Amino acid sequence: MRIRLPAFFIFLLLLSTLIGNYNGHSQNSKIDSIEFLLDKSEGIKKINCYYILTDYYVYNAANKAIRLANEFLILGEKYDSTGIIEHCYQILGEAYFFQEKYDHSLEYFIKYLNFQVEEENEQGIGHAYNNLGIVYRALDNYTQAIACYEKALEINKKLNNINGLSSTYNNLGVLHEKLNLFSQANELYKKSLDIELDLKDHEGISTSYLNLGGINLKLRNYKKAIDFCNQSIAICDSFGYNHTLEINYDILFKIYKEKNDKPNALYYLEKFHEYRDNRINEETNSQISELEIKYQSDKKQQEIELLNKQKKQRGVINYILLSGFIIFISLLIFLVRINKLRRKNNQNLRLRNAEVLQNKEEIEAQRDEIEAQRDEIRRRIDLSEVQTNKILKQNKDITDSIEYAKHIQIALFPDKINLQRVIKNGFCLFKPKDIVSGDFYWVAQIGKKSIIVVADCTGHGVPGAFMSIIGINFLNEIIFDELELKPSEILTLLRRKIIKTMVHADRIDESKDGMDISLIVVDYNKMTLEYAGAYNNLYFIRDHMLEVIKADRMPVGISDKSIAPFTNHTIEIKPGDTFYMFTDGFADQFGGPNKKKFRIGNLRELLLEIHEREMPEQKRILHESFINWKGKQPQVDDVLSMGIRI
Secondary structure, rough: OOOOOOHHHHHHHHHHHHHHHHOOOOOOHHHHHHHHHHOOOHHHHHHHHHHHHHHHHHHHHHHHHHHHHHHHHHHHOOOOOOOHHHHHHHHHHHHHHHEEEEEEHHHHHHHHHHHHHOOOOHHHHHHHHHHHHHHHHHHOHHHHHHHHHHHHHHHHHHOHHHHHHHHHHHHHHHHHHHHOOHHHHHHHHHHHHHHHHHHHHHHHHHHHHHHHHHHHHHOHHHHHHHHHHHHHHHHHHHHOOHHHHHHHHHHHHHHHHOOOOOOHHHHHHHHHHHHHHHHHHHHHHHHHHHHHHHHHHHHHHHHHHEEEHHHHHHHHHHHHHHHHHHHHHHHHHHHHHHHHHHHHHHHHHHHHHHHHHHHHHHHHHHHHHHHHHHHHHHHHHHHHHHHHHHHHHHHHHHHHHHHHHHHHHHHOOHHHHHHHHHOOOEEEEHHHOOOOOOOOEEEEEOOEEEEEEEEEEOOOOEEEHHHHHOOOOOOHHHHOOOOOOOOHHHHHHHHHHHOOOHHHHOOOOOOEEEEEEEEEEEOOOOOOOEEEEEOEEEEEEOEEEEEEEOOOOOOOOOOOOOOOOOOEEEOOOOOEEEEEEEEEOOOOOOOOOOOEOHHHHHHHHHHHHHOOHHHHHHHHHHHHHHHHOOOOOOOOOOEEEEEOOO
């Protein structure tokens, strides 16, 4: 429990008087005064100093906040104060977060959550989940982040904690913005702002205006973005929220830069650098002060150690004299024993010489045996070379066969003229991992309808290539012979034929035989697009917004979900709409500075960045991005990407 002692109130009065006498000085002078009072105080009189200093330094000098919070935590554990302990966990979590040491931040926020659960404090639990959501978002663990935010939202709604609701809505907005879900982020920021306006929370209002300015910049609503930033700046100027001011100026610089308004862009760029440089200088000064304190402490410690050393030296001299006498006696005894040992060793040496002669004869016999073994090894090396040459020839024959299989597979793919006729304005990026590929594409034109397929068969190389040939032949039967043009029905028929083929091949137990696929049918008369997919999603961009049309979570092949029907999606299209289909080879490629996967999130951001360019230019950028990311890492899978603009 939090401690309550009469002497504590006397200390608070003294602290208030001290701070009141410094109203004419800067914030730094007040903080220096509190640090001086902390240094001169003892026991519980330090408590309020620690509260004030940790709250200040967590936003201004994170390293100093960590040191003070650890000292404060020891004091809290000494007095068994729950209030101090939970405050320290919160400060340490925030400070490590600002230093981008997210693992340490996560550790202390989890301690904070466990502490609130133990105390059965529902409001504290909601606050803890909100903190954890922020850290998981920084670690790119979006699933955990969303789960934590939803728990925080549930608790805050139950308790009608409008402060907590505002913070959670704001953090959910930041997460949706990071996922490029700009419209959803915009609505969440507005919910947070409405609550903060009711609370008259000036700092929260300024932050919400800042967030709305940033999201409207990404939505290219420049006028709204400028209005929101100016409202945030007005509040920040009144209350001294310098870090928020710094970010506002950066957003305004980017707005005017995109509008090609160079005078305003230059003005806000200079303001941004002015506030950023001031913040960096304050952090540097704080670090210098820390080093000065450490230097003085080390200097005092060295003086104490020198005095202790001088005391010990007088005792050492006496010890050396006594030790010298003992060493002399020991040396005399040692020399006597050495003489006895020398005579004994001479006798042993004569015995060893006899053993050496015997060993020499044994070694000569072993040498003859080794020479015989060497001749046998040479014979085996010659035989190995013959076998190696045979294996090399077999490998060449196999490679030549696979090269011939490559020509057969390419012959089944659509030629460039037919591909361009069907997709009209689009591109196809195809980069196999091996000589032959498990990925394939297939197109057809039936009247005014264009059928486009992107598929990823089980495996790559020869096994995947055989499966791709099976898939292409079955698609030809379904489209041209059976005249089926509904995507979901095409996938159902294709799955049925593949399962039947696997049964005939005695592979009914092979649950991985099949393919992931995305299939679209574009009707240019009705201006509609129908889509069905097995694991492979369809990506759709309109008005700078990216939407993911989800595929069914089952393959076209043998699985425990094979009896479920495929979903048929219908989209009304208009000129300028852009659609993308991918296999998983691009997103799963390892590379970059940390040898990690490229990931689907980065691929979405790249599509949003390039979608307005001409389609051949998009293909070139995607190819260069893949090559640059892969670097010297081996290609892990076949890569197939297709883009179509209506």
